[in-house]
Amino acid sequence: MTPEKQAAPAGAATLPLPPMKWDAWGDPALARELSADIRGLLAAALGVTGDAAPGPAAAEVVLRPCALTPDDLAALAAVVGEAHLGTSDADRLPRAGGKSTPDLLRRRSRDPQDAPDAVVLPGGEEEIAALLALCAERRIAVVPFGGGTSVVGGLEPLRGEFAAVVSLDLRRLDGLLGLDPTSGEAVLGAGLTGPAAEALLAEHGLELGHYPQSFRYATVGGFAATRSSGQNSAGHGRFDEMVRGLRVVTPAGVLDLGRGPASAAGPDLRALFLGSEGTLGVITAVRVRVHPLPAARAHEAWSFPDFATGAQALRAVEQQGTGPTVIRLSDEAETMVNLAMTERIGGEPAAGGCLAVTVFEGTADQVAARHRLTRDALLAAGATSLGEAPALAWEHGRFDAPYLRDALLDAGALCETLETATDWRRLPGLRSAVTAALTAALPGALVLCHISHVYPTGASLYFTVVGALGEDPLERWAAAKRAAGDAIAAAGATITHHHAVGTDHRPWMAEEIGEVGVRVLRAVKAELDPAGILNPGKLIP
């Protein structure tokens, strides 16, 4: 990141900034330089040798002018207070989108960029309800905003049929609102980031244990609104499984859902809002399961001769319920590249095969038992132990891959990811089909894959593509994404395992849930948001 990109943009910010940078992932201090090894690999494997043209500095970005009238702005300020309304370019630009590669490419444009017309930071549910009423009345679209980490276009400032759009940033809803250590439950404000939530819980010796790659920046409300899944979800479950209750402010009123640990009192309406991506209401607080901070941890990495053997082994572990907290398997290509890209490998020859990582957490007894049972199952299924070092190395860098993507983009390489899930039986075929689709759409690109999450009946596949940016990288990636999405749909797999829908997966939603399913979502939307102001153009086809 060059210093001039850090300069204040035109119109000084009046609001606190989101945790993510406006044009790249995360914290500038954590930005990565590409090693000579990686540059060599890019040149040799992809023919990428010249850096990409640098994007504009923030101050050089030209934003679409604010479309709100002074009267609109006064009305918004009357709800949240002047101090919590931002209209400067410096306030708007950081909420202009998420962090997909298309988002980052758009941020690098010197053409006028789109952005929300204003940013509001409500202080609580009453203000959110008032904002929604005001925006419905004045016909202003609303994009709820958490950590800004969407990689599926979930934060695009789309206006739908309206003239203006505001970003509703939930960062002020950052409290630990309730704690019941006996039941192992905490009520968390939707605006808490992962680290902020964990810090509040750690004061009580407790942990949420949800660690998606976006952990450092994403928020509790975003985890819920997108059905997030984390790296420890093998042990602690997906975020939607952790949620015991939630509060949602909709234009039609407030919902407070979830009584008891389980219920048969009709359909579980929590499920309508988990994954609703801000289209049905604004999630303000989530009651989640928490557990004691782990007293013990263990790490072990494994090598399998090939992906199929490794997948079989992960299936055996998961179906036997031996309880690793983390378990993941890279395919041959990802294993090779990871080894090449990891600084500590240096000149060592790549080990080949497929790398798997396991981490175990809990009490010392639990860790010992889980580690032993998992080891037995993996060894019986053809694994060779690589010891703990590669697993520790994975853990050390577990949140850092997006920084590498930024550096690759600077170096002229397109690096993007997508994920899906299917049952164990169809997993090998799905991997082949998606790899083939991506390779055909991006000739010469590297297509890497790993099993990121396991379930008794199936697993997710997480693909990483690295290729040359080309002349028109946005269209180049769009074509690859279409090909991959079509291959996923044709295989009967889900269009997204944990990245959510946003704008980017919306074209496949009718296939995923059927025309009747789409009608159900539209009917719920019409009931709760009759004006249609909530996140138009996202999720619901």
Next chain:
Amino acid sequence: MTPEKQAAPAGAATLPLPPMKWDAWGDPALARELSADIRGLLAAALGVTGDAAPGPAAAEVVLRPCALTPDDLAALAAVVGEAHLGTSDADRLPRAGGKSTPDLLRRRSRDPQDAPDAVVLPGGEEEIAALLALCAERRIAVVPFGGGTSVVGGLEPLRGEFAAVVSLDLRRLDGLLGLDPTSGEAVLGAGLTGPAAEALLAEHGLELGHYPQSFRYATVGGFAATRSSGQNSAGHGRFDEMVRGLRVVTPAGVLDLGRGPASAAGPDLRALFLGSEGTLGVITAVRVRVHPLPAARAHEAWSFPDFATGAQALRAVEQQGTGPTVIRLSDEAETMVNLAMTERIGGEPAAGGCLAVTVFEGTADQVAARHRLTRDALLAAGATSLGEAPALAWEHGRFDAPYLRDALLDAGALCETLETATDWRRLPGLRSAVTAALTAALPGALVLCHISHVYPTGASLYFTVVGALGEDPLERWAAAKRAAGDAIAAAGATITHHHAVGTDHRPWMAEEIGEVGVRVLRAVKAELDPAGILNPGKLIP
């Protein structure tokens, strides 16, 4: 059960009968006689000495005449075939309701009884879709019917705004429609009873492992439509957690939901139909997780000095994840009565305290590990082992309690159950509040309670009430049920943990999910069933 009750009712049955008897639980061969001990207990504790007046024989029951026109009946027959349309009293009476005590009391009435106007047995989805279209056009209500085991009024032949109602019996949808042993998934027809499904799976060495008390008669579709929970749910999860996919025929079209083992592709719409109780569509097939038949089993029973100590111990086991397949705890009153009522106890003095039962299943290794970890946790929390005999005895009679209820009813005693759930912290207060409400409403009645299901964050409470029938047992129970339901709602607990809503819990639904939640359900209903023919008067307020 007296022999004349088995006589054929007026109008011979043309359809196969449901698995449940028309006026009592289950299989007549399994009916229980009350022991002298129990009769003594009834007399001593409740003052119940005289048998209840016997109800009518089936042939004596006067049913409300069929309200369908010959033209309606011809149209129904044209869809399902003459052989699958039943209009005789003998066809209608067994589908007249479920098996709650109010249902059984209504069956004992010599006044005209209500029943569906006809029974249809469709052979597949196309016929169901055609039936729904026909009923919407002709304005005929439809009550989907599985095993007939509802205890919440879910099968009452309510007509809503319509002149007639048909019972849509799903028994012909009884196939194993797909099996994927690799992924551990099976597709089961909605009309399969528990034993039929298990028999089909057992041919492949697999098990569903869902054992509610209604297991012998209830159906897979019913498990899904009511969010059933079983006695082994500690080990295998609730039924809604087992469901990976489902197919639903609605008047608006067919839904085929659930791709992959997990997804972030918007809200999980499966959750709208799990628990929909036939009000939104007809579930025709369910894709569920299955697992190998257990190779090993172990049983152990425990005694705790009091309920609070036992509850703490169950919480420790569940929060540590030590993995029993079954774990349940009776309170002091239930422990005393169980000991008194179990034939094998004979003249032995009651042991006092609170009885807990654990069962472990899996491979031999898993069972040994789970048993050891659970034993350690229970002993550390104050348990005394009672050995395996009481646990085996519990398991032997696990599905038989409803037969005892029938025998009690014959003997002039009202015996009914209800259940709820809350977090661990509020569990003791909830038990006290519901016990107090039931005791106040039914002075002199025995109120027994057990923890039937455990979760990391809370547990269910299952209450059994035994009292004198009194002059007006229907109103007597209704008043007690109102008092208990109000106490549950006031405590913030769920109105039903696994019995579902039907008619009986509908008055508390607005409290449970809020007015906005009710509006959501109504909006979905209006979209999928615009004519409102599906199970009117159930679930949705």
